[in-house]
Amino acid sequence: MKYIILLRGINVGGHKKVQMAKLREVLTQAGYSGVKTLLASGNVVLESPEESISHLENRISALLETAFGFSIPVLVRMGEDILNIIREDPFKDIEVHKDIRLYVTFLRNEPETPIEAPWASADGSYRILAVKDRMLLSVLDISVKKTVDAMQEEGKALGKEITTRNWNTVIKIGKLLQ
Numbered sequence: 001m002k003y004i005i006l007l008r009g010i011n012v013g014g015h016k017k018v019q020m021a022k023l024r025e026v027l028t029q030a031g032y033s034g035v036k037t038l039l040a041s042g043n044v045v046l047e048s049p050e051e052s053i054s055h056l057e058n059r060i061s062a063l064l065e066t067a068f069g070f071s072i073p074v075l076v077r078m079g080e081d082i083l084n085i086i087r088e089d090p091f092k093d094i095e096v097h098k099d100i101r102l103y104v105t106f107l108r109n110e111p112e113t114p115i116e117a118p119w120a121s122a123d124g125s126y127r128i129l130a131v132k133d134r135m136l137l138s139v140l141d142i143s144v145k146k147t148v149d150a151m152q153e154e155g156k157a158l159g160k161e162i163t164t165r166n167w168n169t170v171i172k173i174g175k176l177l178q
Contacts, residue, residue: 001049002034002079002177005060006106007042007072008163018042018068026067027060036176042072043169045079045176053078057108075106075163079177081133086174090129090137091167099143102167105136111158136162 005027010018020037027035027046034047050056053076061074091102115136120127125144129137136158165173 001051002045002047003053003056004077004079004082004173004177005042005044005046005056006075006077006163006165007044007064008075008160010042010072011040016068016070016072018064018072022067023064026063030059030063038172038176039169041165041169042163043165043173045173073160073163075108075161077106082170082174083177085132085135086171090132091139094139099141101140101142103138103140103164104167104170105138105158105162105164107134107136107158108161110134 007018010016018040020040023042023044024035024037027044032046032048034045036045037043038045048056050059057074057076060076061072064072064074085104094100094102096102111131115128115131117128117130117136123144125141127139129139131137
């Protein structure tokens with residue numbers, strides 16, 4: 001089965017450096033096949049006979065901590081889940097321009113408190129379109145505040161077992177699956 005492995009908080013802010021070549025090597029040596037990475041932000045496609053996502057998350061997290069010397073939160077999704085959301089194209093009705101950012105936030109677990117969707121901030125700069133299959137789909141208009149504070153608030157509300165990707169990155173991950 002093909003899986004997407006999403007690493008949280010690496011290669012940003014000058015800490016938690018993870019070289020993609022070493023990441024591929026560690027995963028390949030652990031017995032995973034078809035290991036491909038995208039960008040330096042921790043996007044991996046691989047194949048594994050493992051059927052338990054939580055087991056895969058825990059195993060890969062332990063492998064990476066041993067290899068890199070620090071804990072790296074790992075979220076795993078089945079490749080088909082990513083391809084399904086890409087086919088649905090939840091952002092198709094959004095007019096995109098230079099200030100619009102489309103995001104998918106991946107949640108390890110269902111949120112303890114249901115997330116209201118659709119929802120918009122008072123100033124309209126941040127909108128949650130939907131929450132589906134442990135994915136929060138949102139739109140950020142940086143022309144309103146010139147900041148991504150809304151994303152930081154999302155992290156405070158949802159905790160550390162999340163990671164966010166730009167929609168364009170999600171589409172590129174989907175291409176690695178094919």
